[in-house]
Amino acid sequence: MIPAAFEYHRPTDLQAALATLQEFGDEARVIAGGHSLVPMMKLRMATIGHLVDLRAIADLKGIRIDGAAVRIGAMVTQQELIADAALARAAPILRETALQIADPQVRAVGTIGGNVANGDPGNDMPALMQCLDASFSLVGPNGSRAVKAREFYEAAYVTAREDDEILVAIDFAAPGGGYAYEKQKRKIGDYATAAAAVTIRKDGTACSAASVAMTNLSDVPVWSKAAGDALVGSACGPADVGRAVAAALADIAPTADNRGPAEFKRHAAGVVIRRAIERAWSRA
Ligand code: FAD
DSSP states (O other): OOOOOOEEEOOSSHHHHHHHHHHHGGGEEEESSOTTHHHHHHTTSOOOSEEEEOTTOGGGOOEEEETTEEEEETTOBHHHHHHOHHHHHHOHHHHHHHTTSSOHHHHHHOBHHHHHHSOOTTOSHHHHHHHTTOEEEEEETTEEEEEEHHHHEEETTEESOOTTOEEEEEEEEOOOSEEEEEEEOSSTTOOOSEEEEEEEEEETTEEEEEEEEEESSSSSOEEOHHHHHHHTTSOOOHHHHHHHHHHHHHTOOOOOBTTBOHHHHHHHHHHHHHHHHHHHHHHO
8 A cells, every 4th residue: 555645754853853853743644764654554544644754863873882881773673683782792792682573684774763663562672661760861852862662662562751852872781691581473574473572681690680571461561570479589499480471471462463362371471471581591
């Protein structure tokens, strides 16, 4: 299908992009890689009068690592996340997750900002950002603010971002320790039936910190505090992992769709959460 007609804007700085959003109000929407938005426009599930392309805004690009502090510009593509050697050293879970998104064509243009701003529960980066306790930097007509990834998602496609705000960057502290992103999908390039992001730190033989978050198992990404708490202080043996998996499963609310009934998704969730914890622990 062909999208409805729209006006195309290509600002070269953030202020101009914000001014265009202000000028056209509900009629305007920013476009990043377009790999979530354009399909919606083609299906006529979104009709947008004015598209504000963010690609010419240099301030939205780049990955900066300063000690443990990591800042990723909203317009960094999934491919750039995969290729960045310093990021792979500081937070290799980004690369592991990005490699499981779609296919090389989509990853070459799809951005981390579009992935997290979209609010699609099937997107992989939101749960990872919750796992890492990332903050999203938003800029709007009233200035800038930061919103925690764990507080950003309100319902499917509904986030804490106001329509006239632009996500400029994502910040988090490099987690250290072990990590894993496990994703069960129907075929290469598909969205997750169930996926889990886990980071674990080890002190001697015991787990000293753990974070568990999940993709596509509710209408929002789910960070399970109880699952992390179940691991801390333990040696991550089978019974400890079992308790953490049970705690994580208590926090999800999968629904039936073309990836299967809710019970199947719950089963798949149990498998990916267990695998992610075991792999993260083995790397810690
Ligand atoms: P766009 O499509 O341009 O924008 C998406 C939404 O976010 C729009 O509403 C837009 O207005 C808003 N937005 C974008 N950037 C900003 C910003 N800086 N500030 C404020 N709002 C903004 N994704 C996965 O996670 N996992 C998958 O397995 C997966 N499989 C896919 C398979 C196919 C065949 C396709 C086409 C896509 C797939 N995707 C998948 C989605 C892909 O990763 C998208 O590129 C990504 O979700 C959105 O990024 P984008 O840059 O394309 O954003």
